[in-house]
Amino acid sequence: MAAKLMVGNWKMNGSLAANASLLSEVLAVMGGLTCRAAVCVPAPYLAQAQALLAGSALALGAQDVSAHEAGAYTGEVSADMLRDFAVRYCIVGHSERRQYHGESDVTVASKAQRALAAGITPIVCVGESLAERDAGQTEAVVKRQLAAVIHTNGHCISEIVVAYEPVWAIGTGLTATPEQAQHVHAVLRAQLQAATAHADRVSILYGGSMNAANAADLLAQPDVDGGLIGGAALKASEFLTMLKAASR
């Protein structure tokens, strides 16, 4: 199994000064760690982060990509534009995009396709709302979301990363228990195994209020290959504690 993958999602946070200080603190310690790591920064900071991360073990990521290739799509950022900044990963289908921007499973699948075509690894987010969990629909929801991406990208599905992010755990301080996370990760792993002989290449990350206190227990689960981290990735010391937990 590949080294664990830890990805910070900065969301709409940061400034030139704050980014420089956060990245310099993280990079100062990154050298001794064995996990893979990345930060997904707001689009306006891609150039700054590209320069600061050059030659380091911390990879550059974006938080979204257009489902379109190019043209009259005001405000959108294409996969080729991300590639110009040496972007390695791109989150697609984050629940905040699905919820606030009406992104459908089909749109998310197209975004994953655009990223893959540009040589960027899409981090495909799936996850159920609290109402869906309470209604016993967790497995059906995450399988439906992943199935759309498999349907559109079947030939290169082993090139994606999946992030299981229960919507009720994102930014709420509520975390799935290690057992809850493992259960859903195993379901997703089985779905990938049915789609490709190379499912073992797909890292399945957990996301949802992962922090320095709970990361080790979540990462100890057999099908938890890393984390997608929001709030806790904005504090260098907390992010570094999690990277260390993932390097054991």
Ligand code: PEP
């Ligand atoms: C996220 O935004 O992907 C996320 C998991 O956020 P948080 O860690 O803050 O819950």
